[in-house]
Amino acid sequence: MSRLSLVQFRDADGARGVAALGDDRAARRVEGVASVLTLAERALEAGLDLAGAVARQGLGGPVDLSEVALLPPVDHPDPAHLWLTGTGLTHLGSAEGRDKMHRDAAAAGAPTDSMRMFLMGVEGGKPAPGAVGAQPEWFYKGDGSQLVAPGAPLAAPAFASDAGEEPEIAGIYLIDRDGAPVRLGFALANEFSDHVVERGNYLWLAHSKLREAAIGPELLVGDLPADVRGASRILRGGATLWEKPFLSGEANMSHSLANLEHHHFKYALFRRPGDVHVHFFGTATLSFSDGVRTEPGDVFEIEAEPFALPLRNPVAVAESAPVTVRAL
Template identity: 60%
Template structure:
């Protein structure tokens, strides 16, 4: 089952995706957030909460897209209470990439780069058995809910960015219950969006390379996640495909288990604050930047993942220096 969120006369609505053309609204005020909280409070599954509230009305999916009424599939009424984070060096990539990465780890420990040491830790200890604690992944904070761009909306790149590249990923979406327990609501396609030139210069600039803007959706997959997922990442320029490449995700293609990634995120009490929403990107191994693609203003990112319905699409907008003026801090 897949859900979307959309605006209806300034109200946030949640709906079940019936097919590629039709969605059926769920009768509840407050969208996916309110629906998930109601399910937790009632001690029922999300599917049960949906079935008891599913209306007979039908809404045209394409109209929502054309009118740019789509929202990210999970939002918090107060964006400051939505935390956007992620992990890197988690994916094994294609067979060729996997072979190359494996070869790079077969050297003396002192010869490993910090990145390869992290990757090796994940390969060797990222999928522990018997609920044991596994290796810690690379982790980063990206921003709060204000940095999440809606599907079909423009993806803003700040004037200081040296690169504006897509990162096709799987994202986990969560709500923290009143007792501090994190609940996974489902999964969505994500474009984590980063400055890879800055990141390549020095890995200690990883935090700076996260350009804050990102996008998820349009659809939220609830229920069990397939272990093997295949998708396509594409850049369209002036109506023509500039670059296209398949990508793999899901646990079968990852060095870390999802349980391990979630454990190392939510082990901190500050990330178990009741009522908060979390969007957590699980990483990728496929980038147009690796193929020397330089994006331009107006390029459209399109990320499709099997089992997740419609593609996530965003058009790149390069902000001018005037639009993104240098911040001056005043002293009191």
């Protein structure tokens, strides 16, 4: 199959499985594996790519994806060994929404820090092969415990000021036994954030990113098209509340994927054998920039070619969990 994407699911009996979608986008079970991580590990052991590992395992019967519970397209049995991280101000136009939050700093004519970082990417974010380009903004979102399945609620903390979507592409990686990052593929992603907190003080960006995130349902194996086009929308009561085009891929970015990958994996901390990384590549499309405030029950919907399946998640708010610290 020239096109390959992988979906993790749990069937009616609670058993996990992996399905492969080919050119016809029909889902068929990958025999003998219950996770994409296991499939990737077997591929590395056999010196194969993921498509070769799927061919080696063999394909079984069809899987009706409407009759199973979809899981994130990658996970780890120990959530502490899955990293959620990302980069911002990486897309053409992405500085516009961010810049609206920091106009006061530009009152005297000086560009904001956000605009300066974006322009650094425009000027040096796509270096020649083998060269190192401009360093992007980087942030940490959490570990695998913060990864939400397609269709499951994205819950903002009870203390949150906002529950906003960020439609993105995420790169999915496994660190091999020699400490080298291996890209498994790409997934649609919702890098859920608190834009009110971020707007309040740019130094609170780190706080605004410590939220759940959703990816999937598909892991697209192979290269990401240079021009990814789709839509991001919010549904309220079944009707479209807000919708805008969603663009990604290097043709719409101020950084190359290779440059973003370099500046993440240059840290030895992120090259620990056996770890899984979900790295968000950024967006230029935010409903918050248009004055939209989401409510519990709203549904985020992100779709884009070449992904066959959309990513949908309802908005929720977690219960308050007071924290006390005691001396031992």
